Amino acid sequence: MSEPLLQVRDIECRYDDTVVTRHVSFTLNSGDICCLLGPSGCGKTTLLRAIAGFEPIAAGTITLDAKTLSAPGKLIAPEKRQVGMVFQDYALFPHLSVKDNVAFGLRRLPTGKRSERVDEMLELVGLTSLANRYPHELSGGQQQRVALARALAPQPRLLLLDEPFSNLDVELRRQLSQDVRRILKQLGISAILVTHDQQEAFALADQVGILNNGQLQQWDTPYNLYHEPTTRFVASFIGQGLFLPGTMCEQDRVDTELGLIQGNRAYPYAPGMPVDVLLRPDDIVLDEHSSQAAIVEECIFAGATTLYRLRLPSRQVVEAAFGNHEFQAGEHVPIRLDPRHLILFERHGAA
Numbered sequence: 001m002s003e004p005l006l007q008v009r010d011i012e013c014r015y016d017d018t019v020v021t022r023h024v025s026f027t028l029n030s031g032d033i034c035c036l037l038g039p040s041g042c043g044k045t046t047l048l049r050a051i052a053g054f055e056p057i058a059a060g061t062i063t064l065d066a067k068t069l070s071a072p073g074k075l076i077a078p079e080k081r082q083v084g085m086v087f088q089d090y091a092l093f094p095h096l097s098v099k100d101n102v103a104f105g106l107r108r109l110p111t112g113k114r115s116e117r118v119d120e121m122l123e124l125v126g127l128t129s130l131a132n133r134y135p136h137e138l139s140g141g142q143q144q145r146v147a148l149a150r151a152l153a154p155q156p157r158l159l160l161l162d163e164p165f166s167n168l169d170v171e172l173r174r175q176l177s178q179d180v181r182r183i184l185k186q187l188g189i190s191a192i193l194v195t196h197d198q199q200e201a202f203a204l205a206d207q208v209g210i211l212n213n214g215q216l217q218q219w220d221t222p223y224n225l226y227h228e229p230t231t232r233f234v235a236s237f238i239g240q241g242l243f244l245p246g247t248m249c250e251q252d253r254v255d256t257e258l259g260l261i262q263g264n265r266a267y268p269y270a271p272g273m274p275v276d277v278l279l280r281p282d283d284i285v286l287d288e289h290s291s292q293a294a295i296v297e298e299c300i301f302a303g304a305t306t307l308y309r310l311r312l313p314s315r316q317v318v319e320a321a322f323g324n325h326e327f328q329a330g331e332h333v334p335i336r337l338d339p340r341h342l343i344l345f346e347r348h349g350a351a
């Protein structure tokens with residue numbers, strides 16, 4: 001069983017009188033990697049900086065290993081938190097070589113131990129052969145590896161990464177994020193990464209926190225965020241999907257244009273109430289025996305599958321992903337609903 005490492009309890013961050021994050025609470029277990037994900041300006045960086053000790057908090061507490069790091073009126077300095085940080089722009093020292101950059105936080109170690117640790121870190125990030133180069137002689141990906149090695153060298157309890165791959169191209173970004181996950185898991189170091197790239201968050205994190213307007217909407221595994229979103233915001237922000245109007249029949253069933261859908265729980269909506277059903281593209285399947293047909297409005301080729309925007313007889317549009325089929329716009333396709341998770345929200349604007 002993993003132990004709780006970081007506990008963020010009901011914190012509020014402000015810039016002067018403006019509140020930017022409120023009532024944020026989550027727990028990060030030892031060895032886990034989490035991502036903070038959300039639209040621009042929702043407070044991700046502010047939250048990360050509060051955990052790092054660069055911003056005070058106006059309410060709540062931040063504890064690491066049960067030791068209080070931040071509380072109103074209390075702020076342990078960043079260098080005393082056992083927390084490492086990797087920034088978006090790498091922030092390497094330009095006048096220091098790669099190995100001196102990595103050695104920077106190790107001044108308290110005896111010389112022999114220090115160079116041993118630097119060698120270990122450079123090997124871990126695959127940069128042993130570039131130890132004597134200077135930052136301007138490295139590619140962006142290599143600079144980011146140095147920044148990672150430098151942050152990991154003092155063996156922090158927790159590593160914080162603020163959009164660390166955003167200056168890199170897509171392929172390198174994917175590769176480096178997988179390398180970072182492997183390295184962190186190998187060392188058993190817990191980490192929090194801020195990103196606005198959902199694919200990156202899903203590929204890297206054990207848990208993802210979705211922020212909107214300074215509030216944590218859901219803290220969960222990528223699987224649950226996709227299949228069991230608890231708010232309408234998370235449902236639309238994560239993955240593809242559209243809402244299909246329906247009417248509650250019983251506490252666990254909804255009547256829709258595509259037929260009755262059975263859920264796996266009791267929903268808090270009374271029979272007769274108008275609801276919106278979240279449909280992911282994989283909830284709609286092709287079925288030549290189905291009496292329900294939709295018209296293809298648009299096809300978006302995505303390699304292994306093609307995403308189809310389908311118009312139902314009511315003109316409602318839904319999306320479906322079919323592999324191994326080629327339909328053209330205007331074609332009629334027989335479809336059936338096959339949702340594994342029935343996710344419902346009260347319909348907006350319903351009388």
Ligand SMILES: Nc1ncnc2c1ncn2[C@@H]1O[C@H](COP(=O)(O)OP(=O)(O)OP(=O)(O)O)[C@@H](O)[C@H]1O
Pocket residue numbers: 015020038039040041042043044045046047196
């Ligand atoms: N130093 C500051 N002084 C005043 N307001 C700030 C300061 N830094 C950020 N803000 C405001 O706080 C809010 C949250 O900013 P923050 O940088 O935490 O968002 P973010 O989610 O990291 O955004 P992005 O994805 O665009 O980097 C924004 O409205 C921003 O304008």
